[in-house]
Amino acid sequence: MLLVPAQETSTGVLLAGAAAARGLETAVLAGADTVERLAGRPVHWYGGPLAGARIAGRLGLALLEPEDDWLVRLPEEFTGRRIELTTLADAWTLTRPAFVKPPSDKSLPPAVYADGSRLPRHGERIGPDTPVLVSEPVTFGAEYRLFVLDGEVVTGSRYARFGRLDPGPLTAGATDFARRLLAAVATSLPSAVALDVGPLLDPYDPAERWAVVEANMPWFAHCYAADPARVLDVVLRAAGPVAALRPADRRFVGAGGAPTVGADG
Incomplete structure (x- = not known):
């Protein structure tokens, strides 16, 4: 079961379509009655963190999040700032x-x-x-969102150019940089994560230099031009039942979705 908020979003619609294609039902969070009706069923969430925090305990959800200081702990070779x-x-x-x-x-x-x-x-x-x-302020010439599962890039797309929304295809440069980053720091991220990267613009250095923008929660990330079916794979892992939570992901469960039972249910 995929649960989405009452306020419709383009990504929510795309994910609902991808879910239907594989036989998964989509429900809309219309209030407390929805939560009561779904209690005890395997539920996955796509929506905001405030609503996620309210429903996680009652629905047995484990909501994976990158740690707050993840960017801070990265070597500057990956952040560029x-x-x-x-x-x-x-x-x-x-x-x-x-x-x-x-x-x-x-x-x-x-x-x-x-x-x-x-x-x-x-x-x-x-x-x-x-x-x-x-x-420190930097300028990204373009920004790409890559959806990552078990340390591998499964899909992604460009979402901005020069700070303006401009979805487009994923490039080899973005994928290559993300793979190099993941090879170095994969264990510092949840097994399912959305990773934003892009090339920095430096008027004093014409060489292309890639850097991390940020890491995001897949269950609260727009998919832009990425493949919705592959995005759904990442969302299902990142916001699903506590009973399916992998031991290595336990430290990435946010406060609103802290597990209250073991991985065996």
């Missing part, structure tokens, strides 16, 4: 331009801020202790 994990309160003290974003959710608009005074100070989902990633 300095990155630190800190709090929003510390980011408020910045006196230089910086790119600031939450590690995984969308509680704070990801952007280059001229200084810390431009960052939000109040909001329903943010506060002084909100974790944020702060990095």
